[in-house]
Every structure is written in C-alpha cells, then in structure tokens.
Amino acid sequence: MLVKPGWLGTHLLAVLALAVCLVAGYWQFVRAQEPSREVVDNPVERLSQAQPLDEALEPGAYMSERKGNRAVRATGVYAPGEQRLAPALSPEGEKGYYVVAPLVTGQDTAIAVSRGWLPQDTADSAQNVAPPPEGEVTVTGWLLPPDKAEDGYVPMDVPEGHVARIAPSLLVNQWPYRLYEGYVVLGEQRPQDPALGGSAAELRQIPPPDPPKGTVWDWRNVSYAAQWVVFGSAVVVFWGSLVRRALRENGSAEGGGSEGDDGGRAPSADGGGDGDQVSVART
Template sequence: MYRFMLSARWIGFAIFVIALAAVCTRLGLWQMHKLELRLDRNDVITKHFSTDPVDIGSALPSGTEVDKTNEWTRVTAVGTYDLSQQLTVKFTTRDGAPGVDVVTPLVLASGDAVLVDRGWIETQNTVKRPKVPAPPQGTVTVEGWLRQNNGAGGDAVRPSEGQIRAISSDALGKVMPYDLVDGYVNLQRQSPAPAASLAAEPKPELGQGPHFFYALQWWFFALLAVVGYIWFARAEAKERRNPTRVDGFAGPDPKKPVGSSTRP
C-alpha cells in the first residue's frame, strides 16, 4: 500500500522534511542556549549589584580586561574630567526618542583615564554635535558599573566631529593622549553633583526574555513538518486504495470480471 513512498518524488519529499525538522530542532536548541546565557548573565548582574562598590583600581588591576565575569561590577573612581576629549554617541534612543550618550574621559591620579558614560540626553539625530551639559569641574568622585567595549569596529568607534556610534576604549586609546582603562563606566552618581544632570543608564532587564517561547515555536514547526509528511502519505495511500470518481463515474470494479453484464 505504501510502496509509492519509494518513488523519487516521495524520497525527495522525505529528505526535505527531515532537513526542515532538523533545522527547526537545532534552532530551538540554539534558543535554549541563549536562555542559559541570559540566566547566567542575570546571576552575574545580581551578584555584582548586591555588593558594595570597589575602587576601579581593585576591580581592574593593570592589564585586566572587562569580560563577562566582571562586567556590571560596581566601581568608584576619583579624577578630573577632560572636556577636550569628550564625545557623544549618536543614534541612541530611549523609549523611542532619539538622543545621544555623553562620554567623557576621567583622568585618574595615575595619569591613566577611564571612559565615563555620563548619561543620555534627548536630541535630534543629526551629523552636527549637539550641546550637552558640562560635568563638574575639579576633582570628582564617580560611581557606576563596568561595561565591556562595544564589539563594533571601523567608523563606528572612530571619532568624527566629536561623535562616535559605539564605545571602545581600545579604539579611543589610539587617539587620546593617555592610556585608557579597559571598557567604560556607566555613571550612576557623582560628587560633587553637576549643575544639569543627564539621564543615567537604567538597570539592565533581568527577565528571561522570549528565548523559551521561541524554542517551543521552532520545535512545534519541526513536529508540524513530520506530522504533515505522515498526513500526506496517508492521504495518498487512501486515494490509491479508493480512487476518486471522475465525471460522476468510478473506475472499473477490480472484483468484477471485464466484459461482464449486469442484466439478468
């Protein structure tokens, strides 16, 4: 009854279904892996946010990089802002509104500097550098959390007319007159306070995200492909077992001899 499934058409159909189901299953597993990474990240953030801030020199000893294990560490730093090297990160948004982040190097007592994302201000996304509130003058104590460099490269991290599209201490260290501490600091508070504040970076979202439901969707598609293949195969077998009438007449009865008459 199912010998037709050995035909080239049905073998090709089976290969397609197997490949489709395998891809959907793999995508579901990929989403579950992303969920695990998200949960691990949430654990790291929760751990760092539950501890007191530490001096940036202790959090990042010389030569240490910001990675997934120490990102979000709450740190403090004391130094002087260098307005001559201040940059704005363009094309950023908050709740759908356009604006810029303001990044100002804080020169430490050692002579090195750390990039400080002082916050965000709403402004039109134009190629011209907008005016932003100035930071406090003189010695400043800042507190915030460590962030990794943005993985972008090229023009995105290369200053142009005082603006960049992504923050990278590696790239900016090549054009600034001092060594930069790896990564940057998302400012949360500072002393003395500035005359006009910027909007601080909000705390990261610690939810699970949509990854689990995306995984279920991909696995549903894989199951649907297999079930669909079985359904079409059963429908084909049923059609071969009971041929469809054409123009109101059925095909010859295989149990009735050819040429036999129905008259008495």
Template sequence: MYKFLLSSRWLGWFALVCALAAICAFLGTWQLERRDAIKEDIGWVETNYSADPVPFAEAARYFEEFDPSAEWLPVEMTGVYDTANQRIVRNRPLNGRPGYEVLVPLKLEDGTAVAVNRGWLAIGNNEAGWPDEVPAAPEGEVTVTARLKPAEPALLRGAPAGQLASIDLAEYESQLGYPLEQAAYVLMDTEDPAPETRPQAAPKPSLDEGPHLSYALQWYAFGLLFFVGLGYAARQEAWNRIESGEDEEWEDDDADELHSAAPAPRRTRPVRKRRGPTGEEEEDALLDSQGF
C-alpha cells in the first residue's frame, strides 16, 4: 500500500522535510540560548543594581579585565572631571527617541582615569548632529557613584570631531593622550556635589525575558508539522492509488515478476489412454458374425 514511498520522488520529499525540520530545530535552540543569556543578564541586574556601592579599590580589577558577573555593580570614585576632553556618543536611542550620551574622563586621586557616561541627551534642533545643550560636569573634586558596564566594540563608521561612534575606550584613549581604563566604563548614578542640571539618567534595565521561549516552541512545532504534513500527503496518495486501481496494478506487476523469476515446472507428455470399441463397431461386428 505504501511501497510508493520508496520512489525517488517521495524520498526527495522526505529529505527536504528533514532539512526544513533541522533548520526549525536550530532556530528553536538559538531562541532558547538567547533566552538563557537574557536570564543571566537579568540575574546580574537583580543581584548588583541595588547593591551597596563598593570603593574603586575593590572594583579596580574589573576595569582591567571585565567580569560579566560584575555588570551593574555600583562603584564609588572620587576625582576630577577632565571636561576639556568631553565627548558626545552618537546614535544612542532611549525609549524610541534618537539622542546622544555624554562621556567624560574622571581622573582619580591615584592618577587612574575612568570614562564616565553622565547620561542621555535628546537630539537637537539648533544644529544638525549635535544636542542643543550639554549640561556641564561639576568642577573641582567630585565623588561619583556609577555602575559598571563593559567597553563597547569599535564600529565601522566614523564620527565628527568631539564625538564618538561608540564607547570604544581604545579609540577614546588615543584621543586623550593619557592612559584610560580599557575594560569597562561606568554609568553615572549620582554626583556629589550635585550640579543644577545633568543629562537624563539611564533607566533601570528591563527584567522582561521577552518572547524567546514562545518563539522557540513555535519553531519546534513548525518542524514537527512538516512531518505531519508529509504523513498526511502520503496517506492521501495511498487512498488515491487504491481508488484508481494503481495499487492493484502494482501488486499484479509484482506477482508477474515473481512468477517469471520462479523456475518453470517440468512438463511431462500426457499418456493417451486406450479406449474400447464404440457402439457402432460392436453392431458391425455382430452382423458380420451372422453372415449378413
């Protein structure tokens, strides 16, 4: 009934379904891996974001080699802003609005320099490519509480003078002319003394895992449905063959092939049986015997 499944056409369909199902399985696993990464990030936010600030001396190793488990950890630092080397970071949207971020080096008492992201500014109306106003950083000694963030990779695009395409600390250091911590920067929370105005503070990261789990289940379901669809098509094909008689013809052909393949039985010549005289012959013989 289902011998047609061994034909090249149906074997090709089966191979195609297997390939499509494998792609769906890969995409489902990828979604689960993304969910796991987001859950890990959420764990660091829950652990570190509201923790008590640690002094820079305890967190100094994270600026030399970043540890993902330290992301969002508040760090307290005291130093002086190098406002002359302030930079504007381009293409930094916030809540769907285009804008910029303000990056300023903070020179600490021991001579170490750390990049401080002071916050977000909306795109300006007065001059294209620049915010309308950049609130000044406090002058003199200032104590900054800020959260650890890893340095960003370099982007394959440039930026005007006074701006950066990303928080690429290696590029920033090349513009400063003095050493800058390379593995991490900090996202400002508070400054003491506090300025009258400051850039908009970054919001707390979302704790939403997103739809990755549902997407993964959908991809796995799609992969399974390919096999269900193939099975349904095979069932329909079998019924169509039965109704049209193709399946019986297939069986007759197979039977003929089997008979033709089997050795022919040895034929013997039939033996002719001797028959007795007929009624007419007996009557003729009786007349002859009486002289007629």
C-alpha cells in the first residue's frame, strides 16, 4: 500500500520538506558564527594593493562595513588650521588622541585623514601638535568606516579643537567641506610627514587592527537554526503518524473482509446448519 503512486508523492513531499528544514537550519547555524555586519571583518590589505579613493568610495555616499580595511590612495592638499584631536586608545590600552586633518581632494571635497596617535600627556590641544605638510601630498592608507560612539573611550568633555570621534557626521559641523563617509588611516605619504617618528612628542602610526579571528556567536541566528530543527522533527512525526494510521486502517479493512467471507459460507449438504438452528430455537 505504501508504494502506491499517491503514497509515493507523500513520501517525496516529506523528504523535500525535511531537506528544506535541514538546509535552512544549517544556513542559520553558519550565519550564527559570522561576525556582525556592524563589525569590519575584512583582512587589512597591503598598501601595495591601494586603489584610487574615488574608485572605492564616492563623496557623501554610504560606506558599508565590507569596505573597511581597504587600501586606498588619495592626492590633495591639507587644509591649514583645521586639524582636530579625537580621543583613542593605543593597542596597549593607553589613552591618547588621533590627530585628524582634512585632505582636500577636489573642489569643496575632502577626506578625513588620521595622521597618527599621540599620548594624552603630550598633546594639550590641536595647536600644539605639528601641522601637516604644506603643498600637494599623496596619502596611502586604509579606508575605515566612521567610528561609533562605543569605539575608543568617551571623553568627559570635548574642548575646542577636539572631536568626540572620527565621524563625518561630527566633522561636517567643523569643516567647510563635503566629506567622504569614511576616513583614511595614514600608512604612507609623499612627501613624508615630518611629524611621524618614534619619540613621545611625535605622531605614532597605528594601522587598523586585524579583524577578530575567534567565533562571534549571534544567538538570534542560533535560535532560528533551532526552530528549523523543530520544524524538521515535526515533518518526520507528521509523516510517521500518517503512515501508522494508514497501516492501521488498512489492517482493519482486511480483517473485516475475512470475517464477512466466513459468515457467508453456504450450509453443508447434510443440512447440519438447519438442524443447529432448530435445536437452538427449541432450547
């Protein structure tokens, strides 16, 4: 009975539904192990692979996290007197500042460039930090999305010449330029920046950190994967209940047919059947 055409369609439908549940559950499980979309998870590109900034990002256009750590190259002129300090932690956890300046790449268009990092006790204001070089420069570095409020550390106040974080949404209020959505972490510059060096009073180059290599679990996707497993189990239980009920009904039908055949047998030739009925009546 279970191999008839109608049942073969039911079996195929159950297999397909189970396969969909397993594939969807596995896909959600894999997604649960991926970093959040709000985290830059691309490897830091080599500066030798740098591409022109305009090919990687357009001024004012939205920048996704997937474009982070991309090596880019931009040519322009640093705007004088527009340098800002943004609070930031060093890789060792020491408090300090990123020195940010606008590199004017076109008419009323600029990209924020993080020139380097200074310890907190060596920079009182942006005016005390060595200015960027004059004239046309070519900057090669890594493109990063705007810093979020939770990045680095939150300062108690933001004095003049400072900015809370490197974000064009904040810098646009201080610079008279149309800004790119992201900013560039300086890697190389021609001509070289004289402020870069190894002493405490000079800027320290800090490239972007590598993306996290550990597994970052997204428990929402884990719950989705568990739901698909439950759906797959329900498919198996439902299919099993259909098969068991069909077998039970089929067995009952066969049993009822056999009893009907026995009760319909013709009486024996010697009339024993009639004699029995008469005896029962008399009794």
